[in-house]
Amino acid sequence: MKGRTDTPRDRGCLVGIIFFILGLGTLLPWNFFMTASLYFQGRLNTTEWSNGTSVVRKEYYFNNWMTLLSQLPLLLFTLLNSFLYQRISEAMRIAGSLVFILLLFVLTAALVKVPMEQDRFFDVTMATIWFINSFGAVLQGSLFGLVGLLPQKYSAVFMSGQGLAGTFAAVAMLLALASDADSESAALGYFVTPCVGTLLTLFSYLLLPRLDFAQYHLNKSSKYELGATDELLKESGAVENGKLNGHANGSASKGPAEGEGEGEPAADGTKHAFLSLEPAEPAQAKASVMEVFKKIWVMAFCVTFVFTVTLSVFPAVTVDVMTAFPGGKWERFFISVCCFLTFNINDWLGRTVTTLVRWPAKESRLFPLLVVSRVVFVPLLMLCNVQPRRSSLPVLFSHDAAFAVIMTLFSVSSGYFVCLSMSYAPQLVAQKDAETAGALMTFFLALGLSIGAALSFPLRTLV
Numbered sequence: 041m042k043g044r045t046d047t048p049r050d051r052g053c054l055v056g057i058i059f060f061i062l063g064l065g066t067l068l069p070w071n072f073f074m075t076a077s078l079y080f081q082g083r084l085n086t087t088e089w090s091n092g093t094s095v096v097r098k099e100y101y102f103n104n105w106m107t108l109l110s111q112l113p114l115l116l117f118t119l120l121n122s123f124l125y126q127r128i129s130e131a132m133r134i135a136g137s138l139v140f141i142l143l144l145f146v147l148t149a150a151l152v153k154v155p156m157e158q159d160r161f162f163d164v165t166m167a168t169i170w171f172i173n174s175f176g177a178v179l180q181g182s183l184f185g186l187v188g189l190l191p192q193k194y195s196a197v198f199m200s201g202q203g204l205a206g207t208f209a210a211v212a213m214l215l216a217l218a219s220d221a222d223s224e225s226a227a228l229g230y231f232v233t234p235c236v237g238t239l240l241t242l243f244s245y246l247l248l249p250r251l252d253f254a255q256y257h258l259n260k261s262s263k264y265e266l267g268a269t270d271e272l273l274k275e276s277g278a279v280e281n282g283k284l285n286g287h288a289n290g291s292a293s294k295g296p297a298e299g300e301g302e303g304e305p306a307a308d309g310t311k312h313a314f315l316s317l318e319p320a321e322p323a324q325a326k327a328s329v330m331e332v333f334k335k336i337w338v339m340a341f342c343v344t345f346v347f348t349v350t351l352s353v354f355p356a357v358t359v360d361v362m363t364a365f366p367g368g369k370w371e372r373f374f375i376s377v378c379c380f381l382t383f384n385i386n387d388w389l390g391r392t393v394t395t396l397v398r399w400p401a402k403e404s405r406l407f408p409l410l411v412v413s414r415v416v417f418v419p420l421l422m423l424c425n426v427q428p429r430r431s432s433l434p435v436l437f438s439h440d441a442a443f444a445v446i447m448t449l450f451s452v453s454s455g456y457f458v459c460l461s462m463s464y465a466p467q468l469v470a471q472k473d474a475e476t477a478g479a480l481m482t483f484f485l486a487l488g489l490s491i492g493a494a495l496s497f498p499l500r501t502l503v
């Protein structure tokens with residue numbers, strides 16, 4: 041391929057497959073870690089002592105601390121990454137984070153077999169949670185930045201990989217239940233699988249520089265510049281059905297805005313050397329984070345809002361729904377199937393569909409409107425058979441099937457709109473700022489997760 045002047049193709053969809061694995065690899069470790077929460081609580085709830093009249097257990101509030109110490113570093117480091125990503129090389133941020141996450145999981149797996157005093161075990165676990173999420177934040181922010189430089193469908197592929205991570209965790213949970221595994225063996229499975237997954241992710245990432253298609257988009261190596269324009273436009277989907285799609289910028293991988301000539305100033309006033317047939321111009325200064333935010337704020341709002349709604353009821357409220365058919369084997373599997381598996385499969389489906397369907401368009405007012413209307417799922421899920429109930433709120437949807445249908449719509453729409461918001465944002469800025477847009481959107485994604493998780497505590501008490 042060396043010396044070619046035309047656009048390289050994603051041969052064998054290798055770059056697509058790698059970004060799918062990178063998506064999977066960013067969320068698999070943390071999803072598996074959370075699934076092991078019974079193991080952690082089991083190890084923390086063994087000491088009992090008597091205060092004379094009754095037996096007292098030390099309460100660690102494990103789930104509350106886990107939520108706090110996972111959300112804080114996620115917020116902090118996705119924000120820091122948006123501002124500072126240019127100061128540390130991308131390879132260092134991505135490969136470095138993966139290596140540290142791998143080491144943290146090796147440590148957590150090893151600790152399964154090491155007896156430890158409870159207070160110390162709690163401290164070590166909380167420190168692990170903090171660091172896994174700090175490195176996870178840098179990893180995600182960097183990868184969302186990177187994938188923003190590629191044609192839009194790669195963002196959808198990356199997010200589809202992320203969605204599959206949740207499905208794997210839900211299947212692992214079911215397997216552990218069905219096999220009657222003790223909590224120690226189950227925990228080992230939950231910690232060793234992410235080790236293998238992270239290694240695979242690291243190798244996939246290291247493969248990227250060897251693929252021409254990835255290099256072309258990620259490094260903008262000048263060797264492809266001349267004569268690449270037409271093919272590039274087709275590649276990016278900018279030329280569809282023989283007409284140009286209206287893009288708000290003139291960036292290379294996304295095609296110029298309607299009516300713009302090649303190499304002419306883009307809508308944002310910048311000129312993209314990449315599109316011109318003249319020799320490459322020196323790299324242009326990137327816009328500030330604030331300038332980028334002004335262009336993508338609608339998408340930033342959308343991703344925050346979707347996750348706020350999703351996390352405010354899932355899993356805190358939905359996990360307490362009871363089956364209408366108690367007493368049998370089904371009761372044991374009900375939550376894993378109707379809550380976790382249903383959510384994760386449909387979340388994944390919703391994300392994956394966006395590789396084919398992208399409606400409403402990124403400029404459409406309908407888009408934020410639909411996102412906001414998802415709020416109806418909050419009362420709908422609260423009116424399911426959540427038990428125990430502390431309020432006089434009636435149970436309107438007591439049947440398992442009703443709950444499953446509401447969960448399905450809730451999760452498909454969550455995956456669909458999150459994925460569209462994340463993949464639209466880099467399309468709204470110039471190519472040179474796509475990485476900043478991706479990194480900044482990751483912060484808003486994390487913000488949505490945090491607000492949602494915070495709201496879930498009062499919402500559960502309202503039922």
Ligand SMILES: O=c1[nH]cnc2c1ncn2[C@@H]1O[C@H](CO)[C@@H](O)[C@H]1O
Nearest residue numbers: 067180202203206350387454485489
């Ligand atoms: O760190 C994260 N980055 C991106 N998405 C996440 C993260 N944590 C959770 N979710 C997403 O939140 C929903 C409910 O769990 C799922 O869609 C999951 O993929």
